[in-house]
Amino acid sequence: MKITIRQASEDDFASILSLIKELALFEKAPDKVTNSIQQMQKEKDLFRCHVAETERGEIVGMALYFFAYYTWVGKSLYLDDIYVRESFRRHKIGTELLKKVFEEAKKEDCRRVRWQVLNWNKPAIEMYRKYGAEIDDEWLNCNFDQEGIKNFRI
Numbered sequence: 001m002k003i004t005i006r007q008a009s010e011d012d013f014a015s016i017l018s019l020i021k022e023l024a025l026f027e028k029a030p031d032k033v034t035n036s037i038q039q040m041q042k043e044k045d046l047f048r049c050h051v052a053e054t055e056r057g058e059i060v061g062m063a064l065y066f067f068a069y070y071t072w073v074g075k076s077l078y079l080d081d082i083y084v085r086e087s088f089r090r091h092k093i094g095t096e097l098l099k100k101v102f103e104e105a106k107k108e109d110c111r112r113v114r115w116q117v118l119n120w121n122k123p124a125i126e127m128y129r130k131y132g133a134e135i136d137d138e139w140l141n142c143n144f145d146q147e148g149i150k151n152f153r154i
Contacts (some may be wrong), residue, residue: 001054001088001091002054002055003052003053003054003060003061003088003091003093003096004052004053005050005051005052005053005096005097005099005100006050006051006053007048007049007050007051008048008049008050008051008062010040010041010044012049012051012059013037013040013041014037015051015059015062016040016049016051016059016062016064017035017036017037017040019059019061019062019083019085020033020035020064020081020083021033022083022085023081023083026083026086027118034146046066047064047065047066047080048064048065048066048104049062049063049064049065050062050063050097050100050101050104052084052088052093052096052097060084060085060087060088060093061082061083061084061085061088061093061094061097062081062082062083062097063079063081063082063097063098063100063101064079064080064081064082065077065078065079065080065101065104066078066080067108067110068114070111070112070114073111073112074111075108075109075110075111076110076111076112076113076114077101077104077105077108077110077112077113077114078113078114078115079101079113079114079115080115082094082097082098082101082115084097094127095127095131098131101113116141117135119137
């Protein structure tokens with residue numbers, strides 16, 4: 001199976017959004033996805049994405065990331081989502097996507113690459129540990145959704 005890893009373009013947004021929705025279903029949170037192609041087009045300067053594409057032009061995986069600044073270390077790359085369609089797993093596509101992300105981090109002189117993994121996603125945790133990731137069990141996520149932001153009061 002020949003897979004090409006390449007930088008995504010706006011033409012790929014529909015396929016990327018489809019993968020995002022598949023990932024949300026896998027993570028047992030399909031109702032949490034509120035993103036749209038129109039929103040991605042409007043916010044395209046805020047993120048980058050690599051896609052895995054078959055010889056027939058089917059996008060079967062993606063790694064979506066953005067740059068962040070962490071006070072302790074400086075410029076960093078945050079890998080928001082990495083996902084490969086289930087029927088294409090075990091072909092090293094996730095590994096190739098991860099390689100591309102790290103190439104980008106090196107090229108951009110990042111001081112850190114960070115992402116999250118659900119504590120029940122054992123295959124992903126094993127893969128990340130195999131490549132040397134430190135998996136932190138100390139920090140907790142703090143989130144406000146759009147409604148929470150609107151209603152925030154102190």
